[in-house]
Amino acid sequence: MEGTTTTDNEISINEMLKSFLTDEALNDMALKGTDGVEVPANRFLLSARSQVFRGMLLGKFQEASLTVVEVGFKGGTLKAVLEYIHTDSVEMLSCKKRKSPNRKSVDFPLIQSLVSLAEAASYFQLPNLAKLVLKQFEQMCEAAPGLSFAILQACKVAGPSIADKILAQVRLTPFGSITKEQVNCLSADVLEDILKDKKMPMTEYQLFQIKKSEKHDCKRAFPAYLF
Secondary structure, three states: OOOOOOOOOOOOHHHHHHHOOOOHHHOOEEEEOOOOOEEEEOHHHHHHHOHHHHHHHHOOOHHHHOOEEEOOOOHHHHHHHHHHHHHOOOHHHHOOOOOOOOHHHOOHHHHHHHHHHHHHHHHOOOHHHHHHHHHHHHHHHHHOOOHHHHHHHHHHHHOOOOHHHHHHHHHOOOHHHOOHHHHHOOOHHHHHHHHHOOOOOOOHHHHHHHHHHOOOOOOOOOOHHHO
16 A cells, blocks of 8 residues: 555464563553452553453543553463463463373372362353363363362352253263272362262162262371362
């Protein structure tokens, strides 16, 4: 076009959006997590992707006039949310499937991070992000069926909307892959949910075995922060 000049260093729209994650000069505010971590952000980009952010940052709420806005999630979760908002992807969701059902190989911090991210996706009304997290959980459960119990426990504690969908994964868990240690590490309310679930494809005797195992003392297989 006449009068228009171009340069070799022109960046694409995707590269431009991604640059907001690393170039603080492009941001006009910060989200502060419950752990005190501040994540630089641009209120207009956040508002364009999430109606919750729009109401919070461009509406009549107090946050609209603040440069540091406190949000009820840890800094790591907020960073992941912003990564998704700017790139439509999250690095922690690109990890490979778990290959072994051995609970010793389970990445518990990852489970906790994913549960928190799912809760944030629900809170900020980012349904596609929630779907990505659920897909990751499904892949993890396919690779290590017994892992569904740990994920369900974490979901019940955090209270995200995907807990019922994880229960569906528990229904697919082969009974032979479930150990007493795994069941004993479930809280009473989660175990009760499993026992009362009419869609759980286990025999009455198998359910009795699980219920009976609750009375046994055993070393916890899962860390305390899941409870």
